[in-house]
Amino acid sequence: MVWSRAFDMRRYTVVQLKRAVRFFPYVLLVTVILLIGLSLLLSGMVAKDGEKDENRLFRIGVVGDMENRFLQMGMTAMQNLDETRFAMEFVPVPEEEAKAALATGEVSAYVVFPESFIEKMLRGQVDPITFVTTTQSQDVTALFKNEITRVVTDMVIASQKGTYGIGDALRDNGYGSLANRHVNQSSLRYVDVILSRHDALAVEEQGVSGGLSTVAYYVCSLAVLLLMLAGLPFACLYCRRDGALSSLLLSKGLSCTRQLMAEYLSHLLSLWALLSVLSLGVGALLALVTLPGVTLALVISLYLALLPVLAMVAAFDMLVFEVAGQIIGGVLSHFFITLGLAYISGCFYPLYAFPPVVQTVARLLPIHLARQHLGGVFTEDTSLVNLAFVLVYAVGFLAAALLVKWCKVNRYQGGMTDG
Numbered sequence: 001m002v003w004s005r006a007f008d009m010r011r012y013t014v015v016q017l018k019r020a021v022r023f024f025p026y027v028l029l030v031t032v033i034l035l036i037g038l039s040l041l042l043s044g045m046v047a048k049d050g051e052k053d054e055n056r057l058f059r060i061g062v063v064g065d066m067e068n069r070f071l072q073m074g075m076t077a078m079q080n081l082d083e084t085r086f087a088m089e090f091v092p093v094p095e096e097e098a099k100a101a102l103a104t105g106e107v108s109a110y111v112v113f114p115e116s117f118i119e120k121m122l123r124g125q126v127d128p129i130t131f132v133t134t135t136q137s138q139d140v141t142a143l144f145k146n147e148i149t150r151v152v153t154d155m156v157i158a159s160q161k162g163t164y165g166i167g168d169a170l171r172d173n174g175y176g177s178l179a180n181r182h183v184n185q186s187s188l189r190y191v192d193v194i195l196s197r198h199d200a201l202a203v204e205e206q207g208v209s210g211g212l213s214t215v216a217y218y219v220c221s222l223a224v225l226l227l228m229l230a231g232l233p234f235a236c237l238y239c240r241r242d243g244a245l246s247s248l249l250l251s252k253g254l255s256c257t258r259q260l261m262a263e264y265l266s267h268l269l270s271l272w273a274l275l276s277v278l279s280l281g282v283g284a285l286l287a288l289v290t291l292p293g294v295t296l297a298l299v300i301s302l303y304l305a306l307l308p309v310l311a312m313v314a315a316f317d318m319l320v321f322e323v324a325g326q327i328i329g330g331v332l333s334h335f336f337i338t339l340g341l342a343y344i345s346g347c348f349y350p351l352y353a354f355p356p357v358v359q360t361v362a363r364l365l366p367i368h369l370a371r372q373h374l375g376g377v378f379t380e381d382t383s384l385v386n387l388a389f390v391l392v393y394a395v396g397f398l399a400a401a402l403l404v405k406w407c408k409v410n411r412y413q414g415g416m417t418d419g
Contacts, residue, residue, distance in 0.1 A: 009258040016266035019237055024270060027233045031274055032281075034229055038222045042215075059089050061098040061110030064117065071113065102132065109133035159190035216378040220371045221347035223302065227309060228338045228367070230274055231267070231317035235330035238263055238321040256406045260318065264398060268314040275310060279303045301377045309370045312390050315397035316366065322404040341367050366393045 064071055075090055093101065098110035112130040120127055163186040167179040212220065282299050320337060324330035342348065344358060345367040351359055362368050369389045376382035 009262050012259065013262040013265055016237075016263055017269065020234075020266050020270040023234070023237060024273065027230070027270070028274060028277060030233055031226070031230045031278065035226060035278060038226055042218055042222055058108040059091055059106065061093045061101060061107040062090050062113070063093065063095045063098050063110055064113030065115065066092045071117075098132075155190075159187070162190060163187050212375045212378055216375065217350065217371075219302075220374040220378075221342070221345075221367075223306065223374060224309060224367050224370045225338070225342050225347050227271070227275070227306065227313045228316070228342070229335075231271060231313055232331060232334045232338070234267060234270065234317060235321055235324070235327055235334060238267065238318065239324055239327045239330035256409055257402060260322075260398070260402050260405055264314060264318050264401075267317060268310060271310050271314055272307075275303065275306060298377070302374065305374050305377050308387055308390050308394075309373065312366060312370065312394040312397065315394040315401065319397045319401040319404070322401045322408070325408075341365055345371065347371070366390070369393070 062075065066072065066075075075092065091107065093107075093110065095110075095112060098107065098112075101107040102110060110132050112132070114127045114129065117127055117129070163183050166186050167183040170176060170179040170182060279299060279302075282294075283296055286294065286296055286299065317334070320334045321330050324333045344354075345351070345362050345365050346354070347367065351362055351368070354362065369386055372383065373386040373390055376386070
């Protein structure tokens with residue numbers, strides 16, 4: 001009897017696979033269209049993120065005597081040594097051109113160094129410099145004042161006090177011959193401290209969530225969303241109005257558990273084939289064109305990380321299809337539940353944009369856990385806890401689907417059944 005049931009389950013699995021194979025080209029076509037749409041959405045998000053003030057390189061015009069070798073040395077140091085080079089680009093321009101560039105938005109601001117500024121500063125006289133920006137450049141103003149102005153004023157004044165103080169102290173105590181040497185040494189040490197001021201801070205990039213950058217965050221989010229939506233067309237195969245077929249199979253010795261496992265295995269293999277074809281397509285595309293930040297190793301890593309997510313998504317689909325029963329109900333239920341979970345889990349907006357209560361709930365949802373699992377590909381910090389939760393959800397969805405199927409068959413037969 002055991003061998004007979006095992007054979008029936010294999011035969012039923014093959015039947016489900018044959019149905020899925022006939023349906024597969026249509027699902028693949030819909031999924032490819034969906035992939036293209038989500039890719040365009042991701043490109044738009046990346047482009048919009050690149051236009052944010054904190055991600056742009058601001059152009060700052062510099063007006064002054066650019067023939068002065070000291071000013072040239074200062075510009076070179078700012079452009080090659082100072083940390084502000086990652087946020088600002090300094091462009092030497094005449095004052096009239098700077099005004100026109102500021103009006104057209106070619107520069108975010110410009111700074112005017114008065115004549116003989118460097119020479120006077122070397123003698124201990126620091127003339128005020130002029131900083132010109134527009135009312136729309138408040139972020140640039142704050143950044144400039146916090147970085148450049150502090151270097152030019154506070155740090156310069158403090159270093160001047162130290163260097164000239166050493167020279168005056170040596171002269172006042174009869175060591176005038178050593179004054180110039182120690183003043184020069186102190187000046188170089190102050191310059192080194194100013195240029196390495198970033199060492200006083202420990203920078204930790206938190207990212208959007210879990211250490212992920214904006215691009216990586218949305219790649220993981222949209223990858224999970226794509227898999228979830230890819231299972232929607234299969235409602236035509238697995239949604240049934242009543243339990244007649246299940247009751248018939250049960251009478252032939254195929255229990256509800258074996259029926260569900262056969263359907264689940266067929267659906268899981270269909271999703272796996274779908275993911276494999278899409279991954280091969282992306283890999284072939286990478287062989288023809290170069291996509292920024294996308295490598296074959298990254299595609300392979302994402303593919304492997306998505307395999308346990310597939311198990312959860314397939315189990316989720318079986319639960320929704322069992323509960324819905326009808327095809328229209330299954331499609332609509334799957335669509336709105338998926339979008340609702342994706343929205344609350346932060347697939348469209350970063351999770352920190354939601355109230356704390358929603359964030360707490362979202363961290364327990366399957367889509368969020370799946371995204372955190374995929375995030376390990378980018379952060380190189382794979383968490384077995386996230387993987388375990390994904391698999392627990394897969395088992396939980398399957399158990400709930402089995403309970404629903406058992407209840408439907410029991411109600412249809414009007415009595416107890418053998419699960």
